[in-house]
Amino acid sequence: MTTSPEPTPTPSGPTPARTRASWLRDHSELGVCVLLLVLGVLVLTDALTMNVDLTQRGPVGPRTVPLVVGAGLLLVALLLAADVLRGGRGEAEGGEDIDLEEPADWRTVLLLAGVFLATAVLIDPLGFPVAGALLFWGAAYALGSRHLTRDPLIAAGLALLTYVVFNNLLGVPLPGGPLMGVI
Template sequence: MSPKTWLRERSELGFGALLFLLGVLVLTDALTLDADLTGRGPVGPATVPLVVGCGLVVVAVLLSLDVLRGGRGEAEAGEDVDLSEPADWRTVLLLAGVFLAFAVLIGPVGFPVAGALLFWGSAYALGSRHLHRDPLIAATLSLLTYVVFDKLLGVPLPGGPLMGVI
């Protein structure tokens, strides 16, 4: 077996490594807390983070050992999940990108426009290719959501320059 396939079959080790790093991060943060203020009460603000951090490190090691011994986390099944095909990480990256763009755009252009782009972009990334129907549904949904939340339900969303014009 080549090293590459060996690693691919044990990609969960990477997850263990992430947990380990997270544990180290929590521990470092707990140990660098301002010591003067920790005196109040028998248990200071650092105690629980220390326990959680140690727990993360221990679990990371145990999880990695489990993987090396042949244990595997069972990938979650679902109604629209097809586990027989290899994972399509390109779609996931595209979706994450569209979502980040929404986070950046919502301030400057307002919810109706940014929301429409989010829906259209996500539908496109997921494989929908209706040139006219997709943007129309996106725009309607976004505008309707804006009106229902902002005007009817009293949950404020930014209208942006477009709503300023209307």
């Protein structure tokens, strides 16, 4: 009686896409490295292309600080990347009261981004008091407050107070808009 050889089991290891995803998840700090690298290159490029008067009065000119900051950003990006690639990991924050297994609340993020963009667009035509009130009320609404009579009143008071403090007391001019001619 002859027995046929048993089939060898095929390895059921992770697929290449799965391996790549887990590698990226394990090395997610590299995203911070890329951000620091891009920021450092941007700062250095801006510093080197800066139009400056060559007659300066001392050894430190207007390019010195941006050059030092840009070089520092590049150095930190490279050192952090080397640490991450050697297996270093950032320590998880112990004080946060969040569940890392829960997905991100994209509705809140998108509402806040929309409120900030609307404020940027409306601040010139409507002025800071109106745009600021919309910003404060929209942020409160996006973060979960649903007091539809109280929140707009508080937002209007905060925006007007901010406008008066910056414009009148600190001397930082903010756009008043059409309502400032009436008030």
